[in-house]
Amino acid sequence: MSEVTGISKDEICRTLSELGHILEIAGSSPFKVRAFANGSRALENWQGDLVTLVKDGKVTSIQGIGKGLAGVIEDLVLEGESSAEEEIRSLVPESLLQLLRIAGLGPKKVRVLYEELQIESVDALEQACQENQVQALAGFGQTSENSILKGINNLRRFAGRHLVSQAREVASRFLSAVEVVNGVERAEVAGSLRRHRETIGDIDVLVATNDPEPVRDAFMKVDGISEVMAEGETKSRILSEEGVGVDLRIVEPTAFASALHYFTGSKEHNTRLRQRARERGWKLNEYGLWNEAGEALETPEETDIFEHLGMAWVPPELREDTGEFEIAESLHNKGAVWDELISMEDVQGVLHCHSTWSDGKGTLREMIQAASDLGWLYYGTGDHSRTASYAGGLSIEQLAEQRLELEELRKEFPHMTILQGIESDILADGSLDYPDEVLAELDYVVISVHSSFSLPRDEQTARIEKALRHPATTVWGHPTGRLLLQRDGYEIDLDHLLSVAAEEKVIVELNANPKRLDIDWRWGNRIRELGVDIGIHPDAHSTHGLKDVLYGVAIARKMGFTAEQVTNCLDPQDYLQRLKRCHQPEVS
Numbered sequence: 001m002s003e004v005t006g007i008s009k010d011e012i013c014r015t016l017s018e019l020g021h022i023l024e025i026a027g028s029s030p031f032k033v034r035a036f037a038n039g040s041r042a043l044e045n046w047q048g049d050l051v052t053l054v055k056d057g058k059v060t061s062i063q064g065i066g067k068g069l070a071g072v073i074e075d076l077v078l079e080g081e082s083s084a085e086e087e088i089r090s091l092v093p094e095s096l097l098q099l100l101r102i103a104g105l106g107p108k109k110v111r112v113l114y115e116e117l118q119i120e121s122v123d124a125l126e127q128a129c130q131e132n133q134v135q136a137l138a139g140f141g142q143t144s145e146n147s148i149l150k151g152i153n154n155l156r157r158f159a160g161r162h163l164v165s166q167a168r169e170v171a172s173r174f175l176s177a178v179e180v181v182n183g184v185e186r187a188e189v190a191g192s193l194r195r196h197r198e199t200i201g202d203i204d205v206l207v208a209t210n211d212p213e214p215v216r217d218a219f220m221k222v223d224g225i226s227e228v229m230a231e232g233e234t235k236s237r238i239l240s241e242e243g244v245g246v247d248l249r250i251v252e253p254t255a256f257a258s259a260l261h262y263f264t265g266s267k268e269h270n271t272r273l274r275q276r277a278r279e280r281g282w283k284l285n286e287y288g289l290w291n292e293a294g295e296a297l298e299t300p301e302e303t304d305i306f307e308h309l310g311m312a313w314v315p316p317e318l319r320e321d322t323g324e325f326e327i328a329e330s331l332h333n334k335g336a337v338w339d340e341l342i343s344m345e346d347v348q349g350v351l352h353c354h355s356t357w358s359d360g361k362g363t364l365r366e367m368i369q370a371a372s373d374l375g376w377l378y379y380g381t382g383d384h385s386r387t388a389s390y391a392g393g394l395s396i397e398q399l400a401e402q403r404l405e406l407e408e409l410r411k412e413f414p415h416m417t418i419l420q421g422i423e424s425d426i427l428a429d430g431s432l433d434y435p436d437e438v439l440a441e442l443d444y445v446v447i448s449v450h451s452s453f454s455l456p457r458d459e460q461t462a463r464i465e466k467a468l469r470h471p472a473t474t475v476w477g478h479p480t481g482r483l484l485l486q487r488d489g490y491e492i493d494l495d496h497l498l499s500v501a502a503e504e505k506v507i508v509e510l511n512a513n514p515k516r517l518d519i520d521w522r523w524g525n526r527i528r529e530l531g532v533d534i535g536i537h538p539d540a541h542s543t544h545g546l547k548d549v550l551y552g553v554a555i556a557r558k559m560g561f562t563a564e565q566v567t568n569c570l571d572p573q574d575y576l577q578r579l580k581r582c583h584q585p586e587v588s
């Protein structure tokens with residue numbers, strides 16, 4: 001954050017990149033367009049205190065930022081606004097920027113739509129597509145018209161939901177502000193965030209106190225509120241500057257557990273549980289639990305609610321009405337509790353990490369150091385393979401050179417087991433990206449689809465099955481290719497492919513990148529049934545990205561996994577054995 005105007009570096013980067021897009025849509029000179037795009041990227045990669053740099057008048061010392069752009073940055077940092085920005089924004093209608101949010105539409109195409117068809121809004125574009133006006137334009141065609149319609153559909157479908165990484169940040173800002181207020185006995189985040197859903201609608205903060213007013217005041221003073229939507233005695237709602245809604249509910253301390261249970265949800269879980277209460281002639285709601293005589297039962301903790309209703313406490317992640325009631329009841333009958341689900345401390349190491357050898361931002365040394373700092377005992381490189389030239393995929397020679405660097409790093413990090421792997425593109429015909437003898441030299445191979453997303457279901461399934469059956473394949477990376485809030489995965493027979501993975505002993509990846517969280521948690525029960533092994537992999541493209549493992553762990557908990565059921569919770573020796581087991585028949 002700039003202490004002058006409060007504008008953050010990220011925000012400035014976003015503005016510069018957006019201005020570049022506007023210039024391109026407006027048909028400005030390619031030099032000017034590139035200056036903004038490159039400048040945004042340069043600033044993003046630059047580490048340091050921007051305010052100091054501006055005050056010293058040294059913005060142009062950042063490589064890739066010229067005089068003109070430096071002026072814009074200085075104005076933004078010092079004044080919070082810039083006349084150049086206003087001028088550029090006035091070049092095209094603001095609603096055009098919405099079009100850029102449609103998958104597959106860049107500034108070039110938006111410019112054509114605007115120039116040729118005077119399209120200024122998403123609605124207008126949808127209509128033009130439906131009237132087949134877009135396919136007639138140069139550079140478009142029927143396929144792109146269809147994919148624009150699909151993109152519009154997705155845009156609307158995903159509007160108003162947020163990635164869990166962003167929601168967590170916003171939630172902790174509000175939680176930490178209210179939990180320290182005098183008189184607050186308990187404070188927790190409930191709702192979908194507590195259930196570890198993969199995307200979040202809004203954040204639900206619950207506070208127990210006998211003195212609501214100071215809590216509400218503290219809540220309203222949190223940084224980055226863009227709008228107060230409701231402000232009441234016990235219920236308030238704001239919109240954060242990130243566009244995330246935050247609900248605050250204040251309850252009396254004795255009602256905390258029942259309110260926490262209620263506002264954790266899911267709605268479906270709540271309905272089933274209330275039904276159970278009703279079957280006994282009891283009543284359950286957000287205020288408490290009452291027996292048939294109308295007497296309130298004491299429920300100081302959530303466990304008490306479940307206990308009264310004849311069940312073991314259900315971890316919040318599993319409250320989706322997907323079989324948790326039957327398990328909780330049988331555990332209760334045995335006097336047992338739910339198995340401890342996996343946690344971050346159980347993770348012993350990771351693979352599938354990118355470095356500057358391909359498209360990562362961290363060098364191998366930086367990445368391994370960061371993994372070691374996280375307390376991990378093994379680290380596996382997983383750069384892109386040679387066909388992924390857009391992502392700096394490694395040639396056979398580079399793989400060999402990388403091996404030499406790894407030899408050195410093994411000496412530097414003797415406590416780490418350092419593995420060389422690759423994220424091999426699955427080629428269109430299902431073969432892998434290097435000759436067998438090259439693959440055989442690696443410690444493991446992740447196979448991933450990065451192209452030909454729209455093959456028919458049968459072909460896509462056959463393509464991936466072939467790759468899964470390749471003897472070098474160890475891990476199936478981001479199995480469905482979905483990007484949360486952006487696009488669905490490719491069409492495949494996932495159930496069949498999971499059985500193939502089980503048969504071939506290929507580890508199925510739970511990709512921990514918060515944009516992916518792929519494979520979807522809804523497959524958890526089926527995965528256990530098939531006996532498929534999963535691994536939680538960061539797919540990190542920076543040292544920071546390694547920490548994404550925590551989002552993967554959250555999803556693994558939602559799948560109901562314990563540490564014993566996740567491959568990268570094995571100690572290094574057992575892990576190496578497990579990687580070698582792929583494709584080899586079980587010895588009994």
Ligand code: DGT
Nearest residue numbers: 191192200201202204262263264265266267270271
């Ligand atoms: P979200 O915000 O869409 O990601 O999902 P949630 O689950 O956080 O939903 P939200 O914020 O609308 O409500 C929080 C919880 O409150 C929800 O999980 C269950 C409870 N709840 C809300 N409305 C109802 C309702 O009509 N019936 C029942 N039984 N519970 C409700």
Ligand code: CA
Nearest residue numbers: 191192202203
């Ligand atoms: Ca919510």
Ligand code: CA
Nearest residue numbers: 202203204247
């Ligand atoms: Ca809510």
Ligand code: ZN
Nearest residue numbers: 423448477478
């Ligand atoms: Zn990938």
